[in-house]
Amino acid sequence: MSKVCVLGAGSWGTALASVLDENGHEVVIWARRQDQVDEINKENTNEKYLPGVSLSKSLRASSNIDEAINGAEFIVLGVPSQQIRAVCKSISNKINPGQVLVNVAKGIEKSTSSRISQVCYQELPDNPYCVLSGPSHAEEVSRKMPTALVVASESIEISQMVQDLFMSEYLRVYTNTDMIGVELGGTTKNIIAFGAGILDGIGFGDNSKAALMTRGIAEISRFGVALGADISTFSGLSGIGDLIVTCTSMHSRNRRAGILIGQGHSLEETQEKIQMVVEGITATEAVYKVAKKIGVEMPITECIYRVVEGQIDPKTAVNELMTRNKKHENESIFKL
Missing domain, CATH: 1.10.1040.10 (N-(1-d-carboxylethyl)-l-norvaline Dehydrogenase; domain 2)
Structure with a gap:
């Protein structure tokens, strides 16, 4: 099993963290707000973003981004697309080469017209990158409704690793080389x-x-x-x-x-x-x-x-x- 850090405690980041936790991985969610961290850790809920959903007691949250990414084999980028560059900059001197970036945000950087992969390659050039996308509502994934996604990377080996990471009885992941x-x-x-x-x-x-x-x-x-x-x-x-x-x-x-x-x-x-x-x-x-x-x-x-x-x-x-x-x-x- 792997250690995974999910950066961002919105609805989609939290839902994917739950999938990973259920798959047996060690998962920590990073959130900026301490009250949200406390709610996840103490109440096992994230009511603002996933109302009515109970989270696993083994799912952990932290407001310390250094602690959250430390030792993680995979780092899931779950913050909004316009925040990706700032988050990458904030971890650029702490992240280790080889830690795999899994982007789940959907957007283009407004100020530069760059795709998220281009932003990540500019800020974290030594880290493998892939994008996980597809027809998915966090509200349904968090309730274990059958969902299919696709992961794409320049490396099929990275795509297959991430495919294995997320696959479950209710989440099916396909690979694609067209990032x-x-x-x-x-x-x-x-x-x-x-x-x-x-x-x-x-x-x-x-x-x-x-x-x-x-x-x-x-x-x-x-x-x-x-x-x-x-x-x-x-x-x-x-x-x-x-x-x-x-x-x-x-x-x-x-x-x-x-x-x-x-x-x-x-x-x-x-x-x-x-x-x-x-x-x-x-x-x-x-x-x-x-x-x-x-x-x-x-x-x-x-x-x-x-x-x-x-x-x-x-x-x-x-x-x-x-x-x-x-x-x-x-x-x-x-x-x-």
């Missing part, structure tokens, strides 16, 4: 899920959402291939799989945030009501700017970006998408 595609799929689906919520908030129906999801995966694939991803990845767990789960479930904070926008709430009101990081909002700006730079057409992302920026209202955005120039369905998927 770029898995990272971008997990990032871009949040944008489309935010858009799906906007449609719900306006009051549109299943037809509208099906159209958005289908055309959404087309522009996700186009964007990913332009950046070096394998197009087949987007028909897998980190592509269409993750897109389905985030566009259709009320567990998805991206969808819930979109609903509020569609109902007429401001961006500030929406973020205040959600009370957690909405990765789709940040990803919209980052992906839009990269797409513009590399010349990839992403009409849905562009319209959502303009809604977020207050340039157009949601109904106008939908009208613009519906009245675009006529096209063949498959023409724009492969045309860069």
Whole structure:
């Protein structure tokens, strides 16, 4: 069995820590807030993020990041994507080469347009890296509902090690060598899920959402291939799989945030009501700017970006998408 440190005590970090603990590994969760650490250690709960879920008594939390990573064979990066660089910097002089980084955050660094793997390679170049992604709600994993994920790394050996680490009776993990595609799929689906919520908030129906999801995966694939991803990845767990789960479930904070926008709430009101990081909002700006730079057409992302920026209202955005120039369905998927 392995020693694992999970950096971040949000819903997903806590759920994955529970899986690892149940698999027999020695697990410590790092959290910034001492009250959250005390709750996990004394009450065996994390009510803000996983209400109603009882945690194992053997699961331990710490607010001391040096102590948390010490001796860990695997370090799970469970903090929001915009915090990854700061966290990596904070452990750069304490981490040992060979400690494996397992990123579970989904996003692109807004200030640099870098994927999380690029951030980690810049800050911790001596540490093996992989990304664990796929259609998964922490609320369901923590209740042991069957879930499938995918792990991708430049090294198949690292992917297989992490596959073995997380596999259980209710969590199935596949491997993939397309790290770029898995990272971008997990990032871009949040944008489309935010858009799906906007449609719900306006009051549109299943037809509208099906159209958005289908055309959404087309522009996700186009964007990913332009950046070096394998197009087949987007028909897998980190592509269409993750897109389905985030566009259709009320567990998805991206969808819930979109609903509020569609109902007429401001961006500030929406973020205040959600009370957690909405990765789709940040990803919209980052992906839009990269797409513009590399010349990839992403009409849905562009319209959502303009809604977020207050340039157009949601109904106008939908009208613009519906009245675009006529096209063949498959023409724009492969045309860069």
